[in-house]
Amino acid sequence: MKRYSFYAAWLIAAIATLISLYYSEILDLDPCKLCSYQRIFLFPLPILLFPLIFKQKREFIPYILPLPIIGFFIALYQTIVRPSCCFSDPIHPIFGLLAFLLISVLLIYNVNTQKY
Numbered sequence: 870m871k872r873y874s875f876y877a878a879w880l881i882a883a884i885a886t887l888i889s890l891y892y893s894e895i896l897d898l899d900p901c902k903l904c905s906y907q908r909i910f911l912f913p914l915p916i917l918l919f920p921l922i923f924k925q926k927r928e929f930i931p932y933i934l935p936l937p938i939i940g941f942f943i944a945l946y947q948t949i950v951r952p953s954c955c956f957s958d959p960i961h962p963i964f965g966l967l968a969f970l971l972i973s974v975l976l977i978y979n980v981n982t983q984k985y
Contacts, residue, residue, distance in 0.1 A: 871978070878914075878918055878979075879915060879918040881971050881972055882915045883915040885965070889912075903947040907943050907947070911936075911968070931980070937970075944965040944966040944969055947962045
């Protein structure tokens with residue numbers, strides 16, 4: 870599982886970025902302020918995680934990990950305080966929350982496992 874955790878984290882970050890860009894650029898839905906803050910912490914993740922797939926260097930994870938953790942707390946705040954921000958459906962902020970949570974868990978799992 871540890872071997873594929875970088876793949877999974879990168880895939881989740883890439884899909885979340887593409888979905889976010891689809892909503893704003895193709896569907897012409899402007900993000901609210903909290904969604905924009907989440908994008909600040911989401912968009913660099915696919916670029917930063919991609920080299921880790923090939924190099925498998927765990928020493929870079931502590932420098933990348935603050936991005937999904939801060940994004941998670943922004944998404945949590947948005948889910949609790951303003952559940953229907955940009956969209957009429959309150960389920961959309963939960964997708965960002967789950968994406969940041971999964972990326973964080975996968976990266977933490979990779980740091981905490983030892984290489985045998």
